[in-house]
Amino acid sequence: MTDSLLGLDEPPQPQGAKGAYRVLARKYRPQTFSELIGQDAMVTTLGNAIKRDRLAHAFLLTGVRGVGKTSTARLIAKALNCIGPDGQGGPTIDPCGACEPCRAIAEGRHIDVIEMDAASHTGIDDIREIIEASRYAAVSARYKIYIIDEVHMLSKAAFNGLLKTLEEPPAHVKFLFATTEVAKVPVTVLSRCQRFDLRRIPAELLAQHFSMVCEAEGAEVEPEALALIARAAEGSARDGLSILDQAIAHAGMEGGAVAAAAVRAMLGLSDRGAIRDLFGLLVEGDAPAALASLRGQYDLGVDPQAVLRTLLETVHGVTLTKLGTTPAAGQAVEEVQALERWAAALSFPALHRLWQLLLKGHDEVARAVLPIEAAEMALLRVIHASQLPDPGELARQIASGAFQAPAGGGAGGPAPAPAPAGPRDMAELAQLLQDKGRFQLAQQVHDYLRPIRFAPPEIEAGTVRPMPREFAQELASALKELTGRAWKIALSEAAGAPSVRETIEAQAAAERDAVLRSPMVAAAMEAFPDAELSGWTRTRSNVA
Template identity: 80%
Template sequence: MSDSFLSLDEPPQPKAEAYRVLARKYRPQTFSELIGQDAMVTTLGNAIRRDRLAHAFLLTGVRGVGKTSTARLIAKALNCVGPDGHGGPTIDPCGVCEPCRAIAEGRHIDVIEMDAASHTGIDDIREIIEASRYSAVSARYKIYIIDEVHMLSKAAFNGLLKTLEEPPAHVKFLFATTEVNKVPVTVLSRCQRFDLRRIPAELLAAHFARVSEAEGVEAEPEALALIARAAEGSARDGLSILDQAIAHAGIEGEGVRAEAVRAMLGLSDRGAIRDLFGLLLAGDALGALASLRGQYDLGVDPQAVLRTLLETVHGVTLVKLGSVPTAGQSAEELGALERWASGLSFPALHRLWQLVLRGHDEVAKAALPIEACEMALLRVIHASQLPDPGELARQIASGAVAPAAPGAAQPAAPAMPGSMAELAAHLEANRRLQLAQQVRDYLRPVRFDGADVHFGAARSLPHDFLRDLAAALRDTTGVNWRLQLVESDAPTLREEQAANEAAERAAVLQSPLVAAALVSFPEAELIGWTTRRSMQA
């Protein structure tokens, strides 16, 4: 016999079971498995226990939050008869009785599902109205689940109104829609409405962790947090991304890694974005462009970079307001946000937001996206360092800013301060008296390297201090300064002066002449002194 034919003696090979995607495989079968909708479950449970069931329910919400799954769960809850066949409506359907199993498998004759997107006309609704007059064949209630109900035509809605208002006792309508604003008010008023909320990212990440464990796939928490954030509150979208991530991981068994998920989704590395954001705040144009090009070479979309920068500005603003940290934030990211929040004012943050948002919109429409992104970042650097209109008006009023006379010779470039004392003296010489006083009182010197200055703070600095100091130095020296606040225990100029005065006073008190005078006159007090050094000065 040819090898191309099977022997009659060989048993038939079992047919491989078709793969089911995670979004279908892990569709909730009980209300306890429905995540993020506790308020709706509580309300529905109370209605069932008190036998106060509405004749029509409208389920709204964004894609993938569980509208259709909830409708099927309600159908099971209303028609469940329990394992013994004598149960009544319950918020905890057994899942083993024939109605529960038939509804879960989509084959129950009395639970009719219809997609309004493909059945929009009055004729389709007429069939429902006619069939609703007849009692259920085997279930307690005949249930109609109409998905995307907003797609029904005006005539179809009008034809449904009378039946919705006075339906037969054995009929329940369950409507689902993502665009509730398109449903006529006359229909809304005849339904009990449940707004299904976006599922919080932390709940989604925990759900994905359980799914990964059930699938026998190792997944990094950061990877699941990235997927949860990308899902935007949709369990179905998140499970589809997780399905893709598992396939992306391959068959080597390395599991779902954050780096792979970030590459798969085209997300920019958040650490690289933090570095880029720091370069923008420091006014380092060349460094910012190099950082952007580095991410672009790795395949990151320029628009995704600006989108993540927007998220960063938003995150800094929330931290400045004292909000609770977002799920999935690392300690390093939170520390960076807190550091920026302490150094940026709300007006500066709002201006950064507008600049980056404008760049994001421009890149989306640009013929040269990476070049447009570079120009947007340069605009952020230069525009964000300009003083506020109010500050500019104060500088003009105080005479700190004045237009140059026509034909006047350009002044020579001023010397760059090379120490904290020179910095304070430079500010005083240029009539930045308040800044000079703050430098003397609060700043702890760490490093002076040209215009790159690192210093600590003896106390919490005003929110606008770094911006105002950088602007003042740029105006007086013509150079963009990079100011960075770091940890330091070095003394401030005021502390150093106080320590020197205390040491000098102690030396004066220990001198033989003063010591002898204090012995002769016990009630005498040292009020002041003059040393040879001070006289020579």
Template identity: 65%
Template structure:
């Protein structure tokens, strides 16, 4: 009788990390553990936290192997590179080692389950160097269970190690966290995942397009397990290409219900151009091809985010990005300002949330995009305030892309013409700066949005040019001011002018016959300030 065939093992289990060298994206943690093992500075409790599928439970098992490995000759000690062939390594990998106990806290939440551990830790390990308890999803333990564990966790016997794993570290009591050495396992970068999936495809005898692996890595959102599950599905979905299975990008898009990037770029272009009919037609075409409305909104959000990052000067080039996509993003980044990009993001994000909970997803998607399109022609709050202040009628058209037009009006009516106007404008947002401008700055030139001054005393509270420009930008929305500091020119400051006027008025009063006679009759008399003010 022939042996029955081996049952199929899904890729996520088949390619679970068997050594620390196979653990991708967690180099900092591996280095820390390696140093601790080599120097004999092993903690009694470890806590691994991170999103699903980044290797928390695998890391716990690897630590158990590293601590109990005895080497091929049976004489080895703890090592960051367990041999994988000795009895402890093999037994732990197969989940049958008597001294390595795994417990799922999601199904063992009570204090009685913890009491069993507390009773068992008193006894030495049967055959291993350390008795190890791996508790997965430890945040699921009840409050009483955590309290019962605290004392043992703080002072366990030398032969016991605790390894905890959780996706929600915020639910683990601080008293437990303070007794553990914590490792935050990071999301795995998409490029590392794509390379990892390419290696697995080679081992499985599967041919996969680079773009297909990039799409799978992006859909995995940093989780190796999620990515391997998607890859498993993609291989099952693939067709034969010659002698091997071929996983293509178009198949992955169809399988995941994703819009291709070219279609997303066309949608964003139509959205910015304000072509209502073409936009609705494109949305329905994508829907007819099987693209989910939520995936469509997500694609627009990702593209808007990419444009904003490029606008901010960040390089976002990736292997899966085409030259056409890079050119389109660069062009939008040069044409659009930060204000319309932020508004576009907020409107798309609101639409995404509505589509996610909508009874009619495609209809909600269309309505959300129409709202984005029409809101792009509305003035932002700063522009609206300027319109109201200058008496400009609202509702005038704006140029393509949502940037507010420079509307015909009398802007000079709201702009400063004199130093006094400038001080009054700054006083609205920063009175202390206005006082310094009044007392210690002489106006050299004023041609909005440019102003040049000469300072008689330094501004003690920061950068004068920056602070004055910010105050003016805040007071006059839509205008970017430039401030220059000159070494000469400008005459007197407002304070000096006021003091000169007072001195002139005082001299004029002292020259009047009545005052001169009074001062002659009373040599010690002084002119009262109130008289000066009354005279003025």
């Protein structure tokens, strides 16, 4: 094996006059499986395989960048070749780190652990060297191990040349492959390997890990700043440590702890509180204030595309909250309360429409010559579209005749259509909800609301029984979507007039009494005391 195929990382620089600084991503690379965060399932499988002596001859490690593929490959090499402090040990999931094989592998100088970067050694000639060298026994280790990083970049000829050796390797050889694009690895290679999919590391685990790194480095970092870095890392420990390195250096220039505001400024992130304010303005339809909020963040250096991305995250968060999912760990109380408030006020169709409009705006801003102007137009489109019925509802209005066509028009185009006439009483309100498929709301209005003041778009009502806390908001949201007007629903402890159901039942009882009092029926009932009035159908509305 030529020198060009040796370790990817240079060994640690000796401390002395040179004293080269090692970045955090290299300094805190895991040296044991216990330090490998977020991959518990894989560690358990490997541990059981080692204990039962059921080791595969080839492993394929796949996952996004920075989750520990190459580090895991080196840990496996140490686990298989560890001989223990006394030199008598065997393969173990907890390599000692003190014996010569462990130290040599950790420093990238073990002659029997060969690393190759497939990105720069893609041809059949490079693989031929591996095939020839694999025939010879290990020099000093238990196993000769080949670690091939970014294996998907090998040429077709190189893959084909490797197949026979990969399928029937000598007993002293192990292959460890790492790749970020497993779909590009031929199926013939995949079928000959034991595959491990390394998962993205959860943000809360990354934040905990970064906190321990900061403590070891003697750096003071605000918890919110660590959370921001963890989210920006997108599941990659290496990316997160690189960002943390930059944040610590930034704070070192100014002195003091690493603040969340400094991390936001460094990453170009928008303040989540400002985004919540902006989202609230979009929901309320306040265009001037929304544009002013966007411009304020832009003047602070926030990328317009980042604003739209965070708004998309907010819509997603509201939707999950409406579904009843548990809030994410570390989520601010203010954010949880805001999401719950919007989840109660917005319907699923409205949230889906918000998502589509913001997603379209995000893509437009990414391609725009004038990003901030494109972002402003995207927000205006969201605000104006929120005042219109969705296409499905518009089609239902047209089919039912509730939609009124514009009267007149001229050279400038047709005049806007007037809003459809609203319900005139509680019965019509219940019927409207029933016709539009809001069956639960229709039944609640029909059975339980006792009108006190009915003056659309404002309704004040008492209730037959206690109603759910979010009922008034859900009813107002549904009516806004169905009628295009903002409604105000107030529930009172006052008695109010009878509900629609109570009115219908009272009318039915009065009609039954009138029938029983008629001379013919009264005479029949007197002649036949055990007789009952049968075949009577109580009159009621169509609302179930």
